Amino acid sequence: MISRILSAELAEHAGQRVEIAGWVHRRRQLKSVSFLVVRDRTGLTQVVAPPSTDLPGEESVVRVAGLATANPQAPGGVELTGPRITVLAEPEQAPPFELFRPEVNAGLPAVLDHAPVALRHPGLRLPFEISAAGVAGFRATLDRLGFTEIHTPKIVGSATESGADVFGVDYFGRRAYLAQSPQFHKQMMVGVFERVYEVGPVFRAEPHDTARHLAQYTSLDAELGFVGDHRDVMAVLREVLAGMVAEVRERVPRAARLLPGVPAEIPAVHFADVSDEPDLSPARERELSAWALREHGSDFLFVTGYPMAKRPFYTHPDPARPGYSNGFDLLFRGLELVTGGQRLHRHADYLAALAARGEEAGPYEGYLRAFAHGMPPHGGFAIGLERWTARLTGAANIRSATLFPRDLHRLSP
Amino acid sequence: MISRILSAELAEHAGQRVEIAGWVHRRRQLKSVSFLVVRDRTGLTQVVAPPSTDLPGEESVVRVAGLATANPQAPGGVELTGPRITVLAEPEQAPPFELFRPEVNAGLPAVLDHAPVALRHPGLRLPFEISAAGVAGFRATLDRLGFTEIHTPKIVGSATESGADVFGVDYFGRRAYLAQSPQFHKQMMVGVFERVYEVGPVFRAEPHDTARHLAQYTSLDAELGFVGDHRDVMAVLREVLAGMVAEVRERVPRAARLLPGVPAEIPAVHFADVSDEPDLSPARERELSAWALREHGSDFLFVTGYPMAKRPFYTHPDPARPGYSNGFDLLFRGLELVTGGQRLHRHADYLAALAARGEEAGPYEGYLRAFAHGMPPHGGFAIGLERWTARLTGAANIRSATLFPRDLHRLSP
Structure with missing residues (x-):
């Protein structure tokens, strides 16, 4: 391993000779002194060199050996002096905008086209640090609550779950489809593990060009058995949200003000x-x-009891209120972030629900069979990861929270 | 929430009235006494009832209230007496084999066809408990080492990485493909986060029907910058494997003998x-x-220096040994489990490597552009999750370690 310390560790090494490595974030050659600011995954280090030094250009990949020297004016209070600089790789192209400026001087399409370099900008990288921490909090909370992580098929034999907006796949000469959600498979696994979750891609052939839809997004799915009704699912979701926020607070201090x-x-x-x-x-x-914010000081609001007509056939009705369901949405800062609810659990209820909608049971055979073997009352939810991050960062477009978005127009990089 | 304790908690409650919930694992009605064994996600509880009691059949979903009573002959030393049994759901079909028998009396195809009920068998469920724990260990180790989790596109615009065995997708009227690996995207993100990992599905249109290949599997991918060479990657992989084993030991005590x-x-x-x-x-x-086992007592063996001709174009050659690469495989108990290595990092080297193979640079444009902006020496690896679990459990077929396998013949459930 290239022997190095990280920018965030520099202050601990004041007075010692150390080596750092990273990208040249900024080069400034003044009359009396030259500065290099080196960026690594933990932050920035200021390197000070004599005025005549030949310094590598911005986005060069460098190792810099030098003396960690206290200087109250340097960022972090310590800078590197007397540097010996080794260039590991030279850029052959300039970034589409100047990465060292606090403001991003480029539009979203340019950022997305040039994601591998544009996202080096600390501001543009932030959503993805938040995203990683949030997912870690999701998993940590559910692990603590006795859930088992599963991995389900993304290629399915029938386009059954919603019927529309599915991508077709040529599967060994047969027609297959990309899964729109792990809904059926996670429910089936409640019969095995009681409580399951999955973090994975879902696919929607969304033909509209909007700021809140993607053709592929990351769904944080959970499903649990032995619930009384949907309120038990909502209670678990509340724990999960608290765990996600806590983990972002812990891992991404600069995001604290957004939480x-x-x-x-x-x-x-x-x-x-x-x-x-x-x-x-x-x-x-x-x-x-x-x-909800005005009356309850809450950024979150549950809307329960969605009409049955607007929910999928597997939704459990509200036994006390015909026409309404035990399904809910969670709104977060003005946008639907989570959909969830209690599901049917008796085989006969599934057959009746499909019949009532005029649907054949045939295409659902593998799914329905699970309920013929005894399934507990259960429910679950799905959080859209990119929506979560976009809402937290206040991004106007969900693509700002997606590394490499896929949509009607975008299939690369 | 249905108020309940778990089987594993029963002993702590000896002498108290409690309620459990789960599936009827076994019903036995003898002349002098009736037994019900109830299975939940943590184990089994024995319930004792008077001989004349009308007991629900196997795989019924039940709640059972009763007195937790010490009995040295009961599993765990405590059983439930004086039970009041509520049936939450009755099965309408018998499982394809008797789930309560220690041995599975069914072949693999029957198990896979009936996965939602067959995997309730504790022996068949074990691989998936191991899998979940292993992935948790993978992530925990990499989090500790400063990696960032990413989510990359599973739909890509060109079938470039290996050229063969890709699934075609109808993408809004355009031809697209399912990603065979996150290789290109994880490398590009080294330029942003230095160290990244992803746990996600990869797709291979593998036209052969073998015991070790799947059309979809879960790949544990990692990639890190600022390496000296492939040995730094191998050192991180060693930490990851140790972390995976430790987490399985911690979370799945009954798997300890397999580790x-x-x-x-x-x-x-x-x-x-x-x-x-x-x-x-x-x-x-x-x-x-x-x-390796005989000479070094090791279940693992690195094979380094694979010939360049057999590795992908992005592989870094061994500077000291022409024709050989800085690529490696890791064998685990007789099977290739991991592929990894150092990659090229200079833009010009990529262009030369493609030219040497007679390939156009055009289809790789988005990928290559990342290297034009300055990338550090880097490398990484990919662990096949199902292979890992199958090797640990000694499964003859990788499908025994896959909840819902996808292959040449299998597209459901």
Whole structure:
């Protein structure tokens, strides 16, 4: 391994000879002195050299040996003096904008086209640090609650779950489809592990060009058995959100100012009390979120009891309120972030639900068979990872929270 | 939440009235007494009832309230007496084999066809408990080493990485492909995060029906910058394997007897010293593994220096030994488990490597551009999760370590 210390460790080594490695973030040659700012995964280090030194250009990959020297004016209070610089790789092209400037002087398309270099900008990299920490918090919380991580097929034999917006795959000469969610498989595995989760890609052949939809996104899925009803699922989701926020706070200190509080009990409203329409419009979601913040000081709001007509066939109805379901959405800062609910668990109920919708049971055979073998009352939820990160960072477009977005127009890099 | 304790907690509650929930694993009605064994995610609980009690059948989903009563003859030393049993769901079909028998009386195809019920068998569920723990160990180790988790596209615009065995996708009327690995994207992200990992599905349109290949498997990918050469990558891989083994030991006590030791330094042989062929045959891999075990007491063996001709174009050559590479494989108990190595990092080297193979640079444009912006020396590896679990459990077929395998013939459930 190239023997090196990280920028974040420099202060501990004041007075010692050390070596750092990274990219030249900024080169400044003044009359009396030359500066190099070196960027590594933990931050920046200022390197000071005599004025005549021939310094490598920005985005060069370098190793720098030198003396860690206290200087109150340097970032972090310590800089590297008397440097010996080795260039490991020279860039052959300039970045599409100057990475060392605090503001990004480029539009989203340019950033996405040049992601491998554009995301070196600390501001553009932030969403992905938040994302990684959030996923770690999701898993840590569910591990603690006795969940088992699973990996389910992304290629499925029938386009059954919602019927529309699926990608076709040529599967050894047969027609197959990319899975729109792990819904069926995670439910089936409740019969084996009781509590399961999966972090993985889901695919939507979304034909609309919007700021909140992607053709591939990362879904944080959980499903648990032996629930009373959907409220038990909501309680687990609340724990998960608190765990995600805590892990971001721990791992990404510079994101602290972006983080919401997670109320011990997230406020909830019933669909019937907030809408006369069959579904909530984006505008209505924003209004309700604003209300929750104003009245309850909460960035989160549950909307429970969505009409059965608007939920998938596996949704459990509300036994006390015909036409309404034990399904919920969670709004976060004006946008639907999570969908969840209690599911049917009796085989006969599945057959009846499909029949009521005029659907054949045949295409669902493998899924339905699981319920013929005895399944507990269960439910679950799915969090859209990129939506979570985009909401936290205030990004106007979900693509700012996606390393390499896939959409109607974008298939590379 | 259904108020319950878990089987594993029963002993702590001896003398108290408690409630458990789970599946009827075994029902036995004798002349003088009736037994019910209830299975939950943590184990089994014996329930004792009067002989005349009407007990639900196997795989019924039940809640059982009763008195936790010490009985040295009961599994765990405590059983439930004076039970009040509530049936939550009745099975409508019998499992394809009796789940309560220690031996599985069914072949692999029957198990796979009926996975949602067959995997309830504790023996068949074991690989997936090991798998979940292993992945947790993978991540925990890399998190500790400063890696960032990423999520990369599974739909790509060109079938470039190996050229063969790719699945085609109809992408909004365009031709696209399922990614065979996150190789290109993880390398590009070394330029942003220095150290990255991803756990995700990869797709191979493998036209052969073998016991060790799948059309979709879970790849544990890591890539790190600022390496000296491939030996730094091997050192990180060794840490990762140790972390995976430790986490399985911690989370799945019944798997302890299956676990290998991970030597502080895993033995390594150079390809040129062990083969006259251009590649290692499966038989040769088994021989070498047997040798490592005999001579070094190691279940693991690195084979370094694979011939350049057999490795992908992005492989870094061995500067001291023309024709050989800084690429390696790791054999585990007779089978290739990991492929890895140092990669090229200079843009000009990529162009030369492609030209030498008679390939156009065009299809690689987005990938190559990353190297034009300054990339550090780097390398990485990919562990096949299902292979890892199958080797640990001694499964003859990798499908025994896959919840819902996808292959030439299998597209459901």
